[in-house]
Amino acid sequence: MSAPPSAEAIPVLDHGFVRLDGSLADDLSVVNAARVSFARRKEAMDDSDAGLVRFLMRERHGTPFEHNAFRFHVRCPIFVAREWFRHRIGSYNEFSMRYAEAKDDFYVPAPEDVRTQVGKPGAYTFERVPDELAAETRAALEQSYRSAFATYQGLVDKGIAREIARAVLPVGIYTEFFWTVNARALMNFLSLRNAETAQREIRMFAAAVEELFSTQMPITHAAFLQNGRSGP
Ligand SMILES: Cc1cc2nc3c(=O)[nH]c(=O)nc-3n(C[C@H](O)[C@H](O)[C@H](O)COP(=O)(O)OP(=O)(O)OC[C@H]3O[C@@H](n4cnc5c(N)ncnc54)[C@H](O)[C@@H]3O)c2cc1C
Numbered sequence: 001m002s003a004p005p006s007a008e009a010i011p012v013l014d015h016g017f018v019r020l021d022g023s024l025a026d027d028l029s030v031v032n033a034a035r036v037s038f039a040r041r042k043e044a045m046d047d048s049d050a051g052l053v054r055f056l057m058r059e060r061h062g063t064p065f066e067h068n069a070f071r072f073h074v075r076c077p078i079f080v081a082r083e084w085f086r087h088r089i090g091s092y093n094e095f096s097m098r099y100a101e102a103k104d105d106f107y108v109p110a111p112e113d114v115r116t117q118v119g120k121p122g123a124y125t126f127e128r129v130p131d132e133l134a135a136e137t138r139a140a141l142e143q144s145y146r147s148a149f150a151t152y153q154g155l156v157d158k159g160i161a162r163e164i165a166r167a168v169l170p171v172g173i174y175t176e177f178f179w180t181v182n183a184r185a186l187m188n189f190l191s192l193r194n195a196e197t198a199q200r201e202i203r204m205f206a207a208a209v210e211e212l213f214s215t216q217m218p219i220t221h222a223a224f225l226q227n228g229r230s231g232p
Helices: 027-038 046-059 077-083 130-158 162-168 181-191 199-216 217-227
Strands: 010-012 016-025 069-077 091-094 115-116 125-128 174-181
Touching: 010 091, 010 199, 016 199, 027 046, 027 217, 069 077, 069 199, 077 174, 077 199, 130 162, 174 181, 181 199, 181 217, 199 217
Parallel strands: none
Antiparallel strands: 010 016, 016 069, 069 174, 091 174, 115 125
């Protein structure tokens, strides 16, 4: 797997990133898609267009938000990717541990991110643990990762196929994928994953995605916020 290939990559966690590999996305595409109903088209946004975007968002006229595309390049732990891939409206291509050898980058939470789970299903809170327990947890993860990777490497060195040897690797290992998605599905992702109820790790990736989204479609993003972070 590669290192972040460009300066625009937003670093996330200890070895991850999100970068916008390409896009065909602007606020004008939303209003022009809506106004094609009246055979009208504009070359630039004005105040009435911003109002139209807010109206479409509020009234859940979703399809005008689909005429655009964002292609993200993401590097994250497998357990984050697994949550991410549940978002079906979009296209994915992922690094293959059948065809390429795994790299020993594993997620070790920062001390302040080592947490305990308190409460009951549907109403959990996650609280920071004492420094000593955080250090012990980090050391246990590192030791376990080292051991798993040594076993993996040993099997590959003996000629075992990577597709078998990988079975020993934990979900804290990093993977990489491309994700192409339109703004409507993206806002659904953001409302669920850049949210207090989401796991902290995917939330940090979702926050990076949101930053890139807001740069490309600022008026749509503002309307999304105004609508209580609820997509159309
Ligand atoms: C906090 C949190 C906890 C979660 N916990 C669990 C869990 O314990 N177990 C678990 O299995 N999952 C869990 N999930 C995953 C969740 O159930 C969804 O699979 C995931 O969030 C993707 O959402 P989505 O279906 O809206 O997105 P997408 O798949 O991108 O779909 C976008 C929208 O398209 C429409 N759509 C897509 N496919 C269909 C379809 N087949 N039929 C009808 N409409 C469709 C829906 O309107 C959907 O909202 C959790 C998610 C979150 C955010």
